[in-house]
Amino acid sequence: MKPFLLWGVALALVSLPDLCVAQTGNAYRVVGNSIRVTRASEWNSWIFQNDLVSSLNVPVSEADVVRVETDGLRPVLFHREINVAPTSGDFLYPDVVRSAGDPTFGGASVKSNTRRASNVIDDDLSTYWEPDTPTSFASRLGDPGDFHIDGIRNWELEIDLGRLVFADSVTIIFPAGQFEDEYLGQPVKSLALFASMGERFPFPLGNNLRFSLVGQRASGFTPGTGAGGKGDGLVATPGTEGRYLQMNFPLEPLDRADWDLDGLADITGGFIQYVRVKIIASDLWRHAYLGAGEEGLIAFEALPTAQRGALVYQRRTAGDLLVELQGDGELNAEQRYESLPEEKRGPILYYVKEVPRISEVKVWARGNNYAYQPERRAGASFEHGGLGAPQLATDGVYDTEWAANTWSPVYVKGTAWYDLGATFWVDNISVVNKRINQSHLGAFLGPDIRVSDGTLLKPLNMETLEDFTQLEDGLRWDNIISEEHVDNHTPVVRVFQEDFPMRKIRFLQLRDIDITGQRSGRYGSLATLAEIQLYGEGYPTSISAYSPPISLT
Structure with a gap:
């Protein structure tokens, strides 16, 4: 499904003099009796303007819903089931856990043979990572690298996705040995896969990351036999004619996701930002x-x-x-x-000799998260009462949060509004609360999430973020919380999803509601919302770009 797009371009004309002389500006050229915009440098000077809040705008070059190309502007098509590892280096975030908030780019890192680290996320199977290995058995005496029994501890890769995503699985791809007249390398003998949302270890104030074991497997690979032994999960990589083999690791929630208290998570997949691959065994020189x-x-x-x-x-x-x-x-x-x-x-x-190589690590996310940093497309967020920071629930970082005080109609607090900056086709909302050791352990007492496509019930006059309070009565809202998720007193779920038929969403209204009323409006009774994410597919439903004022004098 690829819903249609309404696309608009607006010119702001200031005056209309004699148009016989060619004129230029950063965003346009006036030639004769025409205004021309034909260069990428000119389109980059146009404005992506929030059509409700006059103070919110960004340059078109920064808006993530359009691309500036040599032939003009092109809207972005958002997809489902995407491998988010190759783009991890494009994302910058404050590493509040390990480096006190220093800006940090995502990417791949390894403990051995660092020059090959990026090969595992370059979306190119012909490149690979392998441990630091001597050129021959004899040369190991002078330069053993990490290809020895003690060096195996350094056979470790870590992928930082640069932001928290909801992922369904992780796929690790290996070369399949000899293929025709070319030797490609082989799968590692045995590995363990770990994942982390970005939670602190030790909890709650440590400066390291808490990793959870996703799975541990042996490849069972024997040269010349293709896939490994029975039950190892090593299968041929589709579309490679047997040149590559892969293991697929389904993901599960890394925190409480059991509403019906049957001991099993109610959803598949999970929030992750970090993936760690630890190779735990090798035959080294005697494979x-x-x-x-x-x-x-x-x-x-x-x-x-x-x-x-x-x-x-x-x-x-x-x-x-x-x-x-x-x-x-x-x-x-x-x-x-x-x-x-x-x-x-x-x-x-x-x-x-064993030649252990990893060609690629793919992290299969649900899709593009429409709620990620809406400020990039002239969106914003605001909390009534100003007690919390709702933008921290859309910044892509688990360890930062919007502290949602339990809502009460009596007090001015506990409501957050989000403007995504554009209207998207959405059929899934995924939520993770940051675990804390107080109150309701960070979980909602009762999540109240309402969505709107921007349909007006009455006129709005919005100039600044403080005017977001007009949204409550000015827009038509729909509650998307299912009946079984209304009361979270006993389950204390911190990871959940709501699925619904594809619909248009631009605005969110969030509250934590105690259906018993016992904690309504009480200070210190709060949920800590780490991230709310929206998924779907297609183009944004409408996009408009505005020129700066065009002077014709």
Whole structure:
């Protein structure tokens, strides 16, 4: 479904003199009797204006609902089920947990072979990450890198998505070994996948992130057999003709999501910002035995260089037993072997080396979050009473929150309004409350979420954020909270969703309501809303761009 778009362009003419002389401005050119806008640099000077609040506007170049291209403006089409990992480096957020709010970009980081970190999120399967590995078995003595038993602890990747998203699954893609005449690498032997929303560890004031185990798997991969052993979850990657294999890890909520108290989460998927892949086992230089003596050497030399593994040197004992030689402080194993009399030298054993590589890590989000930083498109938020900061529930950070005091009609507090800045086609609202150790543990007593497409019930005159209070009576609102989610006293759910038929939404009104009335309006009785996110697909229902004032004098 791709709902249609209404697209508008408005010119602001200031005066109308003789138009015989060509004139220019940052946003236009006047040539003869025409006004021309044909360059990207000119469109970038146009304005994306909030059509209700006169003080809210941003340059078109900053609005995330339009793209400036060489041939003009183009509206953005929003999709479902998108891989959000490749764009993680585009997002900047305050890391309030680990660096006291320092601005931080998302992206990929690793503990070994850092120059290849970005390869796992570049959306290109031909690139890959692998641990820091010596060029040969012999060179490991001078430069072992991390390709040894103690170095495996550094075989760890972390992807910071740059913002909190609601994701359904994580897919890890590996090369499938030998493909035709090319050796691509192979899946890792065993790994564990962890995820984090950005919650503090230790709770509640720690400066590290709390990660939860999503799954642990062994690939069971054997060279030349394609996918691994039974039950390992390693399958061929669609569209790659067997060149790549993948594991898929379904996600579950990382906090309480059980309304009916049956011990199971009521939804699939979960909020995450960080993904960590920890490789926990490897065969290193002895992935598979090739052979001994001359026969083994021939097979060894036929291997691609990357697959050439250990050479095991043996000494014959007086009883004609074979003992593996080890290096000592003065000589390595090969040198000790060469120093032996010929009759004491046993056959050399040859091994295939493991070549563990990860081609891509994909994080499958529900879609584009329409509520993420609405200020980017001249949207905004406001709380009646000014006790909280509602913009912190749409900033993409779990550890910042809107503190929603329990609402009461008697007091001026506890209502937040959001203007998304544009009207979107939406069929899902996802909510996560930040866990705290007081009040109702951060959860809503009763979430009250109302939505509007902007249909007016009476005229509005809005100039500043304080005028958002006019929205309550000035717009037509619909309650989207389902009956089973009205009372959260006992379940204490902090992660939930509301699904509904596709509808147009631009405005939100949020409250925490105690249906018993016992805590209504009480100070200190609050929900901590970490994030509210909206998902759907299609174009925004209407977009308008405005020129700066055009002088024709």
